[in-house]
Amino acid sequence: MSASYDVIVLGSGPGGYVAAIRCAQLGLKTAIVERENLGGICLNWGCIPTKALLRSAEIFHYMQHAGDYGLKAKEIEADLEAVVKRSRGVAKQLNQGVTHLMKKNKIAVHMGEGVLTGPTALTVKGEKGEEKLTAKHVIVATGARARDLPFAPADGKRIWTYRTAMTPPEMPKKLLVIGSGAIGIEFASFYNDMGADVTVVEMLDRIVPVEDKDVSDFLEKSLKKQGMTIMTGAGVEDVKADAKGVKAKIKGKDGKVSEQEFSHCIVAIGIVPNTENIGIEKLAEMDRGFIQIDPYGRTKSKGLWAIGDCTPGPWLAHKASHEGVTAAEAIAQKLGNTDVHPHGLDRNNIPGCTYCHPQIASVGMTEAKAKEAGYEVKVGNFPFIGNGKAIALGEAEGFTKTVFDAKTGELLGAHMIGAEVTEMIQGYVVGKTLETTEAELMQTVFPHPTISESMHESVLAAYGLALHI
Incomplete structure (x- = not known):
């Protein structure tokens, strides 16, 4: 045919x-x-x-x-x-x-x-x-x-990828998560909330390494507070699975290798x-x-x-x-349609969201990337503890951070961690798409009481004008 x-x-x-x-x-x-x-x-x-x-x-x-x-x-x-x-x-x-x-x-x-x-x-x-x-x-x-670990391919029994982790044959008692990108951290968060003893191993020097360093640091403290073990600058050198569980050799930040036992392992090292x-x-x-x-x-x-x-x-x-x-x-x-006017993709305006607890959302450059690119920056950071709605919800853990070009006021990046930030980041995405500056954001009226007010306050904070801190 x-x-x-x-x-x-x-x-x-x-x-x-x-x-x-x-x-x-x-x-x-x-x-x-x-x-x-x-x-x-x-x-x-x-x-x-x-x-x-x-x-x-x-x-x-x-x-x-x-x-x-x-x-x-x-x-x-x-x-x-x-x-x-x-x-x-x-x-x-x-x-x-x-x-x-x-x-x-x-x-x-x-x-x-x-x-x-x-x-x-x-x-x-x-x-x-x-x-x-x-x-x-x-x-x-x-x-x-x-992506599989070359020395320990997923078997669907003890060593899992995201696919098995979504339909687990049993509840892990002690879970090793290799990799702390969005997929690894989301599953770590899920199984930790469900009652598993979770250890996250990340070979780079901080978790969720594509995010702003302040976000990474805040998330690590939060996850540790929730009971997780977080190992950064560490690598898994060997994983062996049998009917009883998983044995992993983990090289720590200090260079020492320890063998640890887990019931299951999730591999989240990329695609x-x-x-x-x-x-x-x-x-x-x-x-x-x-x-x-x-x-x-x-x-x-x-x-x-x-x-x-x-x-x-x-x-x-x-x-x-x-x-x-x-x-x-x-x-x-x-093919001849004169009514469509496509625009090439601008990768700087693509938001990223991670649905762990607390949530993470970001768009544009981190503070470090902006400085590496040669920008002189103004940075605002507003903690959720200064936001009435967040306190009323019992979700006062988090912050909103904005990064501006000090010379032009261009919004270079925005980084958020806390309750429902994945539903708020689009405000900054729209702003970046419209090539906004701090002036338009400052003049925007944010509804009260909402967690989104932290977005406004973060912009004000970048210019020394924050009202509630």
Whole structure:
């Protein structure tokens, strides 16, 4: 069987399915190729189901601390099986939602393994046998997978990646988390709240190392206060698993190696792009497996585009979705649509969110990066303890930090840690996209009482004008 389209999207994650929808909205005959689940890793095994798990852990945490709010709750227990079941139900609901969106937008879905046979052609081996598909343009959105430890590949029993950690065969008693990026810290936070004894090992000198140093330092103190063991500047040199548990040799900051025992281990040391065996190597420039693209998603081959986690980072779902829309509109423009005006991706305006407890959110440059780039900076920092809403919620742990160019007032970066900061960061993202300065932010009226007032106060603090500290 063969078929021809305007656009074929290879992969249906948050980049792929959004790209397909936008192509269809623009009147292009569109198909999507998916080998496993519509919605990809994010929807089925990543962003969404993990947030469902973390929500359960958050509620459990509040129930255990009911007395802090003048309430009484007895015999509080966590049912891990029920928590996981709820999470999988959320993922299933959203998977069905993507299926509906494909039908609504009249996007042809080809389930199977897709392999490029040229820049604008591919074969699909799947439920319909072998299909040969051609298009005017192809968007590669194959995503990425968890990186294994070379000396201890995940076995799904004692050594886990995020996928097993979302559907655990049992509750860990003593958990080793290797890596302190967003995935590692989120699972560390979840299992710690659920009652596990958690140790996090990070080879760099601080946890969540892509964040501002003040955020890293604050989070480490908070997690230690919650009972976690945090080892920075440390490396796991060997991991051996058996039916009873895991033995790990960990080299500490002092250079000494200790052998420690754990019930389970989660490996969260980064990702590997899914670009092997898809026929991409001769069609695009590659760097460590990642497809190299311009700000619109174009590769070196005419008609071949790439988006999302199979391209350079940051490796975030919302970045992939935005790239999908950009590529779709650039393709439509190429095919003669004069009503679309795509803009190349500005990576400096992509927010990052980590849903640990407390939450982290940021956009733009850290203070250190801004100084490295040659900026003279003004920095404001406002603690949540000075915010009435945070105190009333019993969530006075956290702060908002802003970094400005001292010469022009340009907002260079914003960094937040505390309750619901992942829901507030978009205020700064909008500001950066509009190329705001401190003047506009100072003149913005923030509602009271909200935690978002800390954003205003942080801006004021950068210029020595804070009102509530």
